[in-house]
Amino acid sequence: MAGSNNGRSRLDDSSEYDRKSEVQAFDDSKVGVKGILDAGVTKLPRMFLHNQPVIENKLDSDAATKFSIPVIDFEGLRKNAAQRADIVQEIRDACENWGFFQIVHHEIPSSVMEEVLEGVRHFHEQDTEVKKEFYSRDVTRKFTYNTNYDLHKAPTANWRDTFYCVMAPNPPNPKEIPKVCRDVMFKYMEYVMKLGLTLYELLSEALGLEPNHLKDIECAKGLFIAGHYYPACPEPDFTLGLSDHTDSGFLTILLQDQIGGLQVFHKNHWIDVPFMRGAVIVNIGDLMQASSYL
Numbered sequence: 001m002a003g004s005n006n007g008r009s010r011l012d013d014s015s016e017y018d019r020k021s022e023v024q025a026f027d028d029s030k031v032g033v034k035g036i037l038d039a040g041v042t043k044l045p046r047m048f049l050h051n052q053p054v055i056e057n058k059l060d061s062d063a064a065t066k067f068s069i070p071v072i073d074f075e076g077l078r079k080n081a082a083q084r085a086d087i088v089q090e091i092r093d094a095c096e097n098w099g100f101f102q103i104v105h106h107e108i109p110s111s112v113m114e115e116v117l118e119g120v121r122h123f124h125e126q127d128t129e130v131k132k133e134f135y136s137r138d139v140t141r142k143f144t145y146n147t148n149y150d151l152h153k154a155p156t157a158n159w160r161d162t163f164y165c166v167m168a169p170n171p172p173n174p175k176e177i178p179k180v181c182r183d184v185m186f187k188y189m190e191y192v193m194k195l196g197l198t199l200y201e202l203l204s205e206a207l208g209l210e211p212n213h214l215k216d217i218e219c220a221k222g223l224f225i226a227g228h229y230y231p232a233c234p235e236p237d238f239t240l241g242l243s244d245h246t247d248s249g250f251l252t253i254l255l256q257d258q259i260g261g262l263q264v265f266h267k268n269h270w271i272d273v274p275f276m277r278g279a280v281i282v283n284i285g286d287l288m289q290a291s292s293y294l
Contacts, residue, residue, distance in 0.1 A: 023151060024152075032145070033159055043234060044238055044239055047157045067266055067269060069100055069102055070090065071101070071104060073104050073105050102281050103280050106195055109191070110278040113278070116188040122181060124163070134163070142166050143163065162226055163227045167223040193223055195253065196223070199251060251283075252282070260273070
């Protein structure tokens, strides 16, 4: 969802506005964005209105043909050294030129990916009173749910609820995870940790290092899962689901559903990341740059 110039005019309609009080009241309610939508809101609360210019897709028809997110096939990874070397080179090129790539024929079964996406939906679509038990900003808890981790600091809120779960290096007690998504979270953790180790090996080789280098410096030690949920929005032209941002210092493995919506900024263009059934998206953030100084 994108902000707009119309959104800025809406901001000017209110001469007096106490954002701090509105944010605190919303946070105290523990209902999340889904909760206020379920309550029948037809206009966005002021805290969600963005005052930034329209984020338009600058991609013209020529650029659409020229630019596409790299897709790397892992099917031959374990077959022989030559195929592995080709994959390492593809990863090196993708990291240098994009910082993003998609992987097909990886280690996570499509069924598990579909289950974890369903688990995210099922958690967020539970009754509000059930979810309130998990609504918190206490970073010491293994599992929390809230709206915008930076809600009290950001100038504008995004139309998004998220649950957060610390799965490694010290896995949570199963009872700390909501039953509606508990089993698939632990199943997904096993597969994504294996894929993470594989990626760190390949990234190490792409940097010209020994395969275990990034693993040995504990880059693969932790696992943090975030399950974003974007409810229908009554005024989508006035807000965002997720602001433009960069990830730094860690490797991110993303799943998106068929609706899609993820974009990458590349050579002054916003490029759509197409939905590919069975594929995972990898965002290296600033990891490779940081690792090159180690």
